[in-house]
Amino acid sequence: MQQGVSIKGLVLCGGYSTRMQQDKSHIAYHGMPQWQYLHKLLCSVVPEVYISCRPDQQEIFAGTAPLITDTVTIGGPAAGLLSAYAAFPDTAWLVLACDLPLISLQSLQLLLSARNTAKAATAFNSPVNHLPEPLIAIWEPRGLEVLQQSVAGGKQCPRKALLQTDIELLENPYATEQFNANTPEEMQEAIKLIN
Template sequence: MTTQDNPATLKGLVLCGGHSTRMQEDKSNIAYHGMPQWQYLVSLLQSFLPEVYISCRPEQVPGFSAYPNLVPDNVPFGGPSAGLLSAHALQPATAWLVLACDLPLLSKQSLELLIRSRNTTTAATTFVSPVNQLPEPLIAIWEPAGLAMLQENVTAGKNCPRKTMLSTTITLLENPYATEQFNANTPEEKAEVLSNLRL
């Protein structure tokens, strides 16, 4: 595991590989802020990090052809673990600040807090979910050791990033901007967000 004195290089990863079944349209392309959501999140991450990547399924690659840093899923399973572990396989010494694509209210203030509070001696740094008080695995900094542990768990049939976090030592933060952790997963939630953003 890395230390605070010798941290792994931190890069950004926006997870766009989900099927958006409940939303009934690609969540990464919804324009909450006048641009596709993936572009909004990439822009947020680029405010802090020099390298930001997009995780997607192989069949999505043509839709992101204008963006140079793509990580197509290259593992024999789906879900968010596929994106995390495909990035880890590509750059195993890298720490990744991971964002799900369905976070329309996220802003720089939450990311600044997360990065400032990063603890490289633990497997990950993340926020407490205001919904269930559990760790947020997809608004998180995953250290290489944490991703290696996720790989071990997935190989053993435990394909759940949150359960990996719960099984190891992580840095868990209370976010004073916890409303920014809202996930928009349905057309109704999309409409609610758009209505609130217009106020």
Template sequence: MTINNAAPLKGLVLCGGQSTRMQENKSNIHYHGIPQWRYLADLLASFQLETYLSCRRDQQTDFDHYPRLIPDSVPYGGPSAGLLSASQLQPDTAWLVLACDLPLISRQSLEILLRERDTQLSATAFISPVNELPEPLIAIWEPAGLHALAENVAAGKNCPRKTLLNMNIRLLHNPYAAEQYNANTPEEKAEALKQVTDRSLHP
């Protein structure tokens, strides 16, 4: 495999989770008047990034004929399946990755990631305000980082965050860390909707 640290960058929205705790498909929740997958895809595309959706094979008809789908193509579960399926399809590409459970993320956070991207390292990621660990699903993964993830997953280590912890990466404190809020339960969904409404009333 060729590792190219000056790789072209594309966008990837991870939509393949089971959404068990939310009790509905997180990628289809309307926080901003449109399905969350569409909101995130449009957000990434606004930076002129060719943007793809990662999904399970049984989801392929769920995304309104979106032209760039990457169905899971590896025998693993969780977000690693989406990351590695994208890497398998385009091994010399770097990916700006967003999980579909990020209702508050906006351009201002992504501008920081893009500005601070270090192509000589394996990834560029925010620090979580919850646990001070790297955020693997609001991050830019370089080909070298995805290669390391593939090796770890093949060895039974299926956690993207643990892969980041053991690589040379650029870690960033986000001044808009509230935008890293994850909504994984109905209660967290309600809180996110409240915050979105508050922002629209008090921009």
């Protein structure tokens, strides 16, 4: 296992939330906007946390937290991941997508305790499709390099990049926390589960 690779947190807020019909990062599942809840959660486990956003969102997040604005011209979460990699190429990233209303400290602690810096990433196995969860994961610099090569080859899916390389894949005993809320119906389901 490699030592000395620093880790930062990244909240991915750059999506357009088309299916949700409102910005997922601003839904208040926990009495505050979701981006703020995730930022606070990450701050409890890593020393430095950034918000990843599109250039047109900078004004929304200005002054709230350190920002990494998308610098690559692709869409989707790969833009945020690769922009973070470009800003800090020797850093690992504990990444959370803003559509995870049930995620809590226990899942993050599990990821961090199982982190394998000798592999490209440490990720949970999805309880839905049994594939790696790329947006609740620790991406090591090598994993982000694989994603960069994948995008250069026309494939922008972070999950597919993880499938191309050697990762530490974990079963999460708190698998419910991996629930994604991408539609108004899923948002309502999440609210019921939280309450």
